[in-house]
């Protein structure tokens with residue numbers, strides 16, 4: 001059985017991390033893989049996408065990471081996607097960094113907690129906030145792979161050096177087995193020339209690690225979370241559904 005933990009990370013905001021996390025985790029669950037989506041972003045966008053009454057959540061990832069008596073198992077929720085489980089986040093997660101300040105194991109909290117239920121899932125997908133702070137570092141330390149979504153726009157490669165440097169540091173200090181699963185080109189606008197130029201540049205910089213599948217801009221992908229659905233039930237024949245399905249085949253072949 002696979003025990004693959006994939007962290008979706010890019011400190012740039014709005015590049016499709018959450019859209020990718022929610023749709024690949026749904027696709028994996030639909031394919032019959034035991035799948036857990038872990039939301040560590042204080043914005044809680046993944047949680048809100050798949051939970052009917054998120055305001056009623058009492059215990060979330062923040063409590064699990066800061067209270068040794070609470071395990072991840074205690075806070076797992078079912079989602080609106082059949083078969084998909086979720087570790088929910090809330091705005092309280094924004095306090096994590098100050099709460100754990102000075103704690104010697106602050107970078108290992110998520111890894112330690114995930115260890116306890118890793119055996120039960122074939123895929124664990126972690127959605128992170130747009131920062132390279134303590135939360136994202138916890139997600140990198142806990143992961144076997146990183147998936148990096150990049151939006152092919154002007155300046156989109158700005159900051160990737162910092163991201164790659166951070167991944168390298170995590171590898172050297174805390175998680176030597178960490179690998180880059182792939183770079184995903186998202187939010188591609190077929191109508192612009194700049195988009196095409198940047199895609200070529202991304203392929204030049206990253207080489208074969210770039211996924212063959214490119215996610216284009218599609219209103220359906222933007223709409224589906226509002227209906228608490230993945231793209232596969234909301235608009236099964238849309239370009240977004242087809243592209244994310246193809247992406248998941250590539251992911252399964254790599255990890």
Ligand SMILES: Nc1ncnc2c1ncn2[C@@H]1O[C@H](COP(=O)(O)OP(=O)(O)OP(=O)(O)O)[C@@H](O)[C@H]1O
Pocket residue numbers: 012013014015016017018019020041043045128129130186187188215216217218219221222223240
């Ligand atoms: N392929 C796409 N086509 C159209 N809209 C998209 C696509 N991917 C993402 N979006 C929309 O773009 C916005 C940003 O996407 P998303 O929330 O996935 O990014 P993010 O990287 O998770 O952002 P943050 O850094 O704030 O967590 C959202 O409104 C989302 O619905």
Ligand SMILES: [Mg+2]
Pocket residue numbers: 017018019041045127128129
């Ligand atoms: Mg997000």
